[in-house]
Amino acid sequence: MRTAPVSVTPADAKIGPKPPLRRFHQARWDEPLLFELSTPGERGVLVPEPEVPLDGAVPNELPDALRRTAPPALPELSQLHVLRHYLRLSQENLGADLNIDVGQGTCTMKYSPKINEQFARDHRVAELHPLQDERTVQGVLEIVHRLEGMLAEISGMDRVSLQPGAGSAAIYANVAMIRAYFADRGELDQRDEVITTIFSHPSNAACAKTAGFKVITLYPDADGYPDLEALKAAVGPRTAALLITNPEDTGIFNPRIEEFVRTVHEAGGLACYDQANANGILGITRARDAGFDLCHFNLHKTFSTPHGCGGPGAGACGVSEALVPYLPRPTVEFDGTAYRLDDDRPGSVGKVRPFYGVVPNLVRAYAWIMSLGAEGLREVAEVAALNNNYLMKKVLEIRGVSAPYAEGRRRVEQVRYSWAELAEDTGVHSEEIGLRAADFGTHYWTSHHPYVVPEPMTLEPTESYSKADLDEYAAILAEVAREAYDDAEAVRTAPHRSTVHRVREETLEDPATWAVTWRAYRRKILGA
Amino acid sequence: MVNPVAGLGGRAGLKGSDGAAVQARARALGARPRASERAALALAELRARLGGVPPVLTAAGPMGADAAGAAGAAFEVRYEPGDPTAPADTRAAARALAPLVDLLLFAGGDGTARDVLDAVGASVPVLGVPTGVKMHSAVFGVSPRAAGEAAAAMASGGVPLRDAEVMDLDEESVRQGRVSARLYGHLRVPDVPVRIQQRKTGSSAPSPGSVEGIAAELAARVPPSDLLVLGPGSTTRAVAAALGADVPVMGVNALRGGTAVATDLPAEPLAALARSGPAWVAVTPIGGQGFLLGRGNQQISPETLRAAGRDRLLVVATEAKLAALGGRPLLVDTGDDELDRELAGHVRVITGRSRTAVYPVR
Ligand SMILES: Cc1ncc(COP(=O)(O)O)c(C=O)c1O
Numbered sequence A: 001m002r003t004a005p006v007s008v009t010p011a012d013a014k015i016g017p018k019p020p021l022r023r024f025h026q027a028r029w030d031e032p033l034l035f036e037l038s039t040p041g042e043r044g045v046l047v048p049e050p051e052v053p054l055d056g057a058v059p060n061e062l063p064d065a066l067r068r069t070a071p072p073a074l075p076e077l078s079q080l081h082v083l084r085h086y087l088r089l090s091q092e093n094l095g096a097d098l099n100i101d102v103g104q105g106t107c108t109m110k111y112s113p114k115i116n117e118q119f120a121r122d123h124r125v126a127e128l129h130p131l132q133d134e135r136t137v138q139g140v141l142e143i144v145h146r147l148e149g150m151l152a153e154i155s156g157m158d159r160v161s162l163q164p165g166a167g168s169a170a171i172y173a174n175v176a177m178i179r180a181y182f183a184d185r186g187e188l189d190q191r192d193e194v195i196t197t198i199f200s201h202p203s204n205a206a207c208a209k210t211a212g213f214k215v216i217t218l219y220p221d222a223d224g225y226p227d228l229e230a231l232k233a234a235v236g237p238r239t240a241a242l243l244i245t246n247p248e249d250t251g252i253f254n255p256r257i258e259e260f261v262r263t264v265h266e267a268g269g270l271a272c273y274d275q276a277n278a279n280g281i282l283g284i285t286r287a288r289d290a291g292f293d294l295c296h297f298n299l300h301k302t303f304s305t306p307h308g309c310g311g312p313g314a315g316a317c318g319v320s321e322a323l324v325p326y327l328p329r330p331t332v333e334f335d336g337t338a339y340r341l342d343d344d345r346p347g348s349v350g351k352v353r354p355f356y357g358v359v360p361n362l363v364r365a366y367a368w369i370m371s372l373g374a375e376g377l378r379e380v381a382e383v384a385a386l387n388n389n390y391l392m393k394k395v396l397e398i399r400g401v402s403a404p405y406a407e408g409r410r411r412v413e414q415v416r417y418s419w420a421e422l423a424e425d426t427g428v429h430s431e432e433i434g435l436r437a438a439d440f441g442t443h444y445w446t447s448h449h450p451y452v453v454p455e456p457m458t459l460e461p462t463e464s465y466s467k468a469d470l471d472e473y474a475a476i477l478a479e480v481a482r483e484a485y486d487d488a489e490a491v492r493t494a495p496h497r498s499t500v501h502r503v504r505e506e507t508l509e510d511p512a513t514w515a516v517t518w519r520a521y522r523r524k525i526l527g528a
Numbered sequence B: 001m002v003n004p005v006a007g008l009g010g011r012a013g014l015k016g017s018d019g020a021a022v023q024a025r026a027r028a029l030g031a032r033p034r035a036s037e038r039a040a041l042a043l044a045e046l047r048a049r050l051g052g053v054p055p056v057l058t059a060a061g062p063m064g065a066d067a068a069g070a071a072g073a074a075f076e077v078r079y080e081p082g083d084p085t086a087p088a089d090t091r092a093a094a095r096a097l098a099p100l101v102d103l104l105l106f107a108g109g110d111g112t113a114r115d116v117l118d119a120v121g122a123s124v125p126v127l128g129v130p131t132g133v134k135m136h137s138a139v140f141g142v143s144p145r146a147a148g149e150a151a152a153a154m155a156s157g158g159v160p161l162r163d164a165e166v167m168d169l170d171e172e173s174v175r176q177g178r179v180s181a182r183l184y185g186h187l188r189v190p191d192v193p194v195r196i197q198q199r200k201t202g203s204s205a206p207s208p209g210s211v212e213g214i215a216a217e218l219a220a221r222v223p224p225s226d227l228l229v230l231g232p233g234s235t236t237r238a239v240a241a242a243l244g245a246d247v248p249v250m251g252v253n254a255l256r257g258g259t260a261v262a263t264d265l266p267a268e269p270l271a272a273l274a275r276s277g278p279a280w281v282a283v284t285p286i287g288g289q290g291f292l293l294g295r296g297n298q299q300i301s302p303e304t305l306r307a308a309g310r311d312r313l314l315v316v317a318t319e320a321k322l323a324a325l326g327g328r329p330l331l332v333d334t335g336d337d338e339l340d341r342e343l344a345g346h347v348r349v350i351t352g353r354s355r356t357a358v359y360p361v362r
Helices: A081-089 A114-121 A138-155 A166-186 A202-210 A228-234 A259-267 A322-326 A359-396 A420-428 A431-441 A465-488 A488-492 A505-509 A520-523 B021-027 B035-050 B066-072 B087-100 B110-120 B145-155 B173-175 B208-221 B234-243 B269-277 B300-310 B319-324 B335-341
Strands: A160-163 A193-196 A213-219 A238-245 A270-274 A295-300 A314-317 A331-334 A339-342 A415-418 A456-459 B056-058 B076-079 B102-110 B126-130 B161-169 B181-190 B227-230 B253-256 B261-264 B277-282 B291-293 B314-315 B343-350 B355-361
Touching: A114 A359, A114 B066, A138 A160, A138 A295, A138 A314, A138 A339, A138 A359, A138 B291, A166 A202, A166 A238, A166 A270, A166 A295, A166 A314, A166 A322, A166 B102, A193 A228, A202 A213, A202 A238, A228 A259, A228 B343, A228 B355, A238 A259, A238 B110, A259 B087, A270 A465, A359 A415, A359 A456, A359 A465, A420 B343, A431 A456, A431 A465, A431 A488, A431 B314, A456 B110, A520 B269, B035 B102, B035 B126, B035 B145, B056 B066, B076 B087, B076 B253, B087 B102, B087 B110, B102 B110, B110 B126, B110 B161, B110 B181, B126 B145, B126 B181, B145 B181, B145 B300, B208 B234, B208 B314, B227 B234, B227 B269, B234 B253, B234 B277, B234 B314, B269 B277, B269 B300, B277 B300, B300 B335, B319 B343, B319 B355
Parallel strands: A193 A213, A193 A238, A213 B355, A238 A270, A270 A295, B056 B076, B102 B126, B227 B277, B277 B314, B314 B343
Antiparallel strands: A160 A314, A295 A314, A331 A339, A415 A456, B161 B181, B227 B253, B253 B261, B343 B355
């Protein structure tokens, strides 16, 4: 670590030799799109000509309607050009393997051990096809079956399905099971309300509404905890279920969670636990022990599999005995000698994605759990909570920042902070602080839905980061806050040493302008 | 010190009580001055908490002596107002009392607060007993009793003071459909959180998406043949627009089946209308401050609320508006203690189509 500041722009000259902040300057390549780099005829791999003419020799059973009339539009490049392109792009990024990635609270950005990549990319996994005969995929079915059993034990639930492709898909599967359960009992017309809390992940409310339920949201009580009195006012004969995240996305653990579950049960409803924030409670407390009927995990958060840039992640639903018949199909069954996929489940809510789960991620999660064991999982939770509370102490020493709700109390694995005071004092907003942090080689991101806490910042250090990492991160925030008070302009115009200066957020939020594929880019941006 | 005419215009739907003409019209519409009564309520609370009222210096007759007498307090008159009283009397009385007291307790609204500020500035701690129509300033107790409670806390010692905003409603933005208030200055008030109301934030025009959801939910709940009374506010106005009616932002308006049947209703005709058949009342809290009833919508009287019934009182707010309350409860001060008690607890707030929140009310 060096202490001298980097002199790149006039704003940098004012930073001064403060704490031992790392020198960082991001690459900038003006890199064109692959399609723009394309040269007609250029190839990465030259496929040998067939020794015998194939015309007419290979039967083509594709219906005419599915046949191309013209070759596909693909960029034409050599391997080296492709490699160089992606290396350059990676240098213009702040990836999880590059920076101290604690700034994406609610995402549990932990380190994904590279050995797990080797397992997932092993040809025995990578070359499987979902339509292969069951007898030829016994190994991977065994991994899935064992992983289900482990997650059942971690949650205390009776049965687990690994089919969902992400957390929200798992929540949706759970809501679909709740609906099927009440439909079977003839109570669905009467029970049309789902209760959640404002700091439960918004996917809970969204999935309930998508499944046709009315949504009731509880706000925190005067102490900043989920409001038990509000729950009592909300439950009744219309209650189908409680969908609740715990700890909530503020890092606050609901101390009366058992009473919440009991209150809903007494009204005849089901209790469904969003355990996507399980990283701070693994091996310490379990959904079933608090009386929950259903729960879900995000394997791409708690169990270290990559987030996959919005997909595919991997989700897991756990249910109690009474709900097993409704699990998504197929299930993986083991009769003592062989594994098989059971698709003959009349009560099932059906498929929540094609085939069975995101297998490479299931392999990674299995490897991760196997490498840690039960005691290791508990240690993960303990270190994650310790890291978080250590960072919280350091962050709260910074001028202008607070941790609203349940003030003065500790958090579990993440904290939703507020820069409201700093914004009031300096006019600098939270988003600008996150961007200025990029000049020091890290960042934080706007994962604070719903926007209830003013000027939010959500940090979740997980177990992956060392004390030195956390000290460095806190020192960066302290430095940016100091700048906000001393030289607000330097922060407002940040980043100064990054590839991209400002992204026009509104273009990312508007379906008319967002473009995540080349085709969409051509249509929406180039007008082609 | 009591501004005897404060609040007179509110029950008559007049958005303010300034000027002799407005006051005469309010009286003609059946309004009755209640400022003295509310000031006495604050003193009664003060006595209950302290086991007695500390020595009271006040102005004569309706400007304070009546209230002190009604509360059974021993008082001395230090100022004689004219008849009828005028804003100049408020300023003169404040100047006469300020050097002699530890706390200047005044009953009135935003206009009274501005007069007090003009007269005595930050030279003495003050506290407002809310009796006016517009109370966007942060110098008032959330109710007369809360003001009495805060005054008692101050008399017992150890309560710090803080600067609190005195606001002036921006008439221009009211005409444009945005209720927002302008900062006029600061007074020193005892810092007793929750008991003192928060400054109203200039709630910007609500995003249409969620308001349309709220409107759709109201349309689904209220039968087209029933009366729908909409309280003032930009949320309720946008809801009215989504239901097909164009109504003024500040008044209380009544709709039936998506058409306005009466706009800008005063308390009495409104209560009569509400009694004439099944009626629903939809109100929205004041942004940032949380008042649901009793501030800016006094035309919706306890009589109207009782005629509609608790089940037909619909509270509407966007989630952003609830979020902006920062965890503070919704507040009610209908002027009817029993009704306030019935409304306290938790209320279902309609935040969109098939979406509600359960929110505390105090
Ligand atoms: C608590 C919680 N629940 C649910 C989800 C939704 O998961 P996903 O993004 O995989 O759909 C998340 C996402 O991070 C979460 O933090």
